[in-house]
Amino acid sequence: xxxxxxxxxxxxxxxxxxxxxxxxxxxxxxxxxxxxxxxxxxxxxxxxxxxxxxxxxxxxxxxxxxxxxxxxxxxxxxxxxxxxxxxxxxxxxxxxxxxxxxxxxxxxxxxxxxxxxxxxxxxxxxxxxxxxxxxxxxxxxxxxxxxxxxxxxxxxxxxxxxxxxxxxxxxxxxxxxxxxxxxxxxxxxxxxxxxxxxxxxxxxxxxxxxxxxxxxxxxxxxxxxxxxxxxxxxxxxxxxxxxxxxxxxxxxxxxxxxxxxxxxxxxxxxxxxxxxxxxxxxxxxxxxxxxxxxxxxxxxxxxxxxxxxxxxxxxxxxxxxxxxxxxxxxxxxxxxxxxxxx
Amino acid sequence: xxxxxxxxxxxxxxxxxxxxxxxxxxxxxxxxxxxxxxxxxxxxxxxxxxxxxxxxxxxxxxxxxxxxxxxxxxxxxxxxxxxxxxxxxxxxxxxxxxxxxxxxxxxxxxxxxxxxxxxxxxxxxxxxxxxxxxxxxxxxxxxxxxxxxxxxxxxxxxxxxxxxxxxxxxxxxxxxxxxxxxxxxxxxxxxxxxxxxxxxxxxxxxxxxxxxxxxxxxxxxxxxxxxxxxxxxxxxxxxxxxx
Ligand SMILES: Nc1ncnc2c1ncn2[C@@H]1O[C@H](COP(=O)(O)OP(=O)(O)O)[C@@H](O)[C@H]1O
Ligand SMILES: [Mg+2]
Numbered sequence: 001x002x003x004x005x006x007x008x009x010x011x012x013x014x015x016x017x018x019x020x021x022x023x024x025x026x027x028x029x030x031x032x033x034x035x036x037x038x039x040x041x042x043x044x045x046x047x048x049x050x051x052x053x054x055x056x057x058x059x060x061x062x063x064x065x066x067x068x069x070x071x072x073x074x075x076x077x078x079x080x081x082x083x084x085x086x087x088x089x090x091x092x093x094x095x096x097x098x099x100x101x102x103x104x105x106x107x108x109x110x111x112x113x114x115x116x117x118x119x120x121x122x123x124x125x126x127x128x129x130x131x132x133x134x135x136x137x138x139x140x141x142x143x144x145x146x147x148x149x150x151x152x153x154x155x156x157x158x159x160x161x162x163x164x165x166x167x168x169x170x171x172x173x174x175x176x177x178x179x180x181x182x183x184x185x186x187x188x189x190x191x192x193x194x195x196x197x198x199x200x201x202x203x204x205x206x207x208x209x210x211x212x213x214x215x216x217x218x219x220x221x222x223x224x225x226x227x228x229x230x231x232x233x234x235x236x237x238x239x240x241x242x243x244x245x246x247x248x249x250x251x252x253x254x255x256x257x258x259x260x261x262x263x264x265x266x267x268x269x270x271x272x273x274x275x276x277x278x279x280x281x282x283x284x285x286x287x288x289x290x291x292x293x294x295x296x297x298x299x300x301x302x303x304x305x306x307x308x309x310x311x312x313x314x315x316x317x318x319x320x321x322x323x324x325x326x327x328x329x330x331x332x333x334x335x336x337x338x339x340x341x342x
Numbered sequence: 343x344x345x346x347x348x349x350x351x352x353x354x355x356x357x358x359x360x361x362x363x364x365x366x367x368x369x370x371x372x373x374x375x376x377x378x379x380x381x382x383x384x385x386x387x388x389x390x391x392x393x394x395x396x397x398x399x400x401x402x403x404x405x406x407x408x409x410x411x412x413x414x415x416x417x418x419x420x421x422x423x424x425x426x427x428x429x430x431x432x433x434x435x436x437x438x439x440x441x442x443x444x445x446x447x448x449x450x451x452x453x454x455x456x457x458x459x460x461x462x463x464x465x466x467x468x469x470x471x472x473x474x475x476x477x478x479x480x481x482x483x484x485x486x487x488x489x490x491x492x493x494x495x496x497x498x499x500x501x502x503x504x505x506x507x508x509x510x511x512x513x514x515x516x517x518x519x520x521x522x523x524x525x526x527x528x529x530x531x532x533x534x535x536x537x538x539x540x541x542x543x544x545x546x547x548x549x550x551x552x553x554x555x556x557x558x559x560x561x562x563x564x565x566x567x568x569x570x571x572x573x574x575x576x577x578x579x580x581x582x583x584x585x
Contacts, residue, residue: 208412
């Protein structure tokens with residue numbers, strides 16, 4: 001299967017250059033707050049591009065993604081947490097975990113694999129479902145994962161904060177994982193599996209008639225997607241170093257879904273653009289909220305502006321540009337066309 | 343090679359859509375399946391393609407009973423089809439539509455691509471090779487569907503009204519293309535169409551259905567003058583004029 005064509009190479013190169021530019025902009029700005037935002041952005045790109053792998057190619061909206069992220073965050077944290085912290089944070093921890101403290105990056109990778117295995121087990125029966133049934137069952141899956149995380153105090157510290165993770169995720173590490181994710185997403189999309197899954201997204205009956213096994217194609221995609229969500233969770237956990245089940249629920253789910261809807265779920269370019277634009281918008285709104293709060297223009301407490309604006313933006317997009325900013329064409333297709341013309 | 347249906351019966355709620363229909367097609371042969379609207383032609387094609395399970399009866403590819411096979415499994419056994427209601431992959435371009443179908447075949451990758459290109463130029467799709475399917479006109483979409491079915495490298499091609507929605511020139515061109523396919527690609531064709539002049543010119547044999555029952559079968563000239571066929575078609579023409 002030839003998967004590296006011109007268009008793909010151009011897309012991947014474009015994002016490599018973009019990521020490097022972002023990196024250097026951060027370097028010259030030299031502010032800790034800015035660096036924090038940029039690192040978060042790269043983690044969100046892994047998350048949204050990972051979601052694109054399943055949702056974009058299969059056409060099925062999935063709410064479970066942030067649930068997978070939490071599995072990656074907690075499982076990698078459990079492995080990497082220093083031994084003396086463990087006695088402190090997790091009083092009822094099972095003895096086998098008491099004396100392990102792996103390297104954080106290794107823990108993040110194992111967390112991703114663990115998430116993929118859990119996804120493989122949980123999602124196979126769901127892969128037959130279409131449309132509303134598929135969406136609702138993915139939502140149910142998010143609730144199941146959330147409930148388990150809240151309830152399983154021995155390894156998660158329950159609804160309380162899970163803290164004491166080593167701060168291992170740097171901007172550079174987030175950038176590298178992010179770029180590898182982008183390469184994977186492009187290769188997958190143009191592989192045999194990606195092409196057949198996209199065919200089934202457009203017309204399931206016709207896809208079966210050319211030999212596509214839709215259940216397995218979707219299953220493979222959601223396993224890969226969950227792996228990436230798990231990695232993103234692990235990276236985020238080792239960046240923020242303390243979190244609770246609340247960090248992985250409806251608000252965050254809505255955020256990634258809005259990123260992919262605004263950018264366009266059919267394309268990797270769209271997923272990245274969505275993550276970028278929503279992050280910029282989010283930071284701008286947060287700043288506005290703060291300015292309003294301290295300026296005494298409005299005397300009552302002004303919270304939730306960000307959520308309102310994000311919700312309205314999504315509604316506007318769903319009405320006017322339901323397939324997002326990049327509905328079908330990747331950035332590389334456009335570059336290829338421009339180059340050919342000259 | 344031979345594809346055969348034996349005594350296929352299909353019951354829908356309150357309706358027997360097919361009643362003990364048997365037919366067979368051989369390699370390099372073109373069999374026309376005709377009959378008035380609602381006579382069960384598409385239903386028969388769906389049972390052969392695996393989109394629908396027959397209530398009774400069996401389908402054989404040579405001596406292999408494929409009645410219980412899934413559609414995916416049937417493609418691997420050499421059956422490919424197009425649909426009466428077009429089902430192109432609309433967000434993929436023409437080449438990707440066809441390439442996706444070639445993935446099941448046993449060829450190696452570069453042969454697959456060569457084969458796709460051969461089909462594309464045979465069906466005159468070169469000009470629109472990189473165009474998204476959702477921007478194509480009806481006639482082009484129908485040819486993309488035929489090309490897609492052919493890309494699976496089938497032994498039998500099942501076509502459900504491939505000329506529907508085409509103008510006279512387009513269907514004339516399609517006719518010439520279809521005529522040569524069995525020999526050029528070494529396969530058999532089972533084709534449904536309501537355009538009688540196209541069917542008469544194209545097919546070696548005809549099989550006529552009316553209300554789910556076989557009313558005639560045989561060589562084109564024999565069937566054309568068969569009293570039941572004349573009656574069924576006059577009846578339909580009469581109905582259409584009053585509609
Ligand atoms: N899925 C279905 N459920 C119920 N009735 C059906 C279904 N599909 C077809 N029919 C009925 O079966 C009969 C045969 O339909 P069809 O095979 O589409 O006819 P044709 O292709 O010859 O025009 C028609 O009366 C049609 O209404
Ligand atoms: Mg029909």
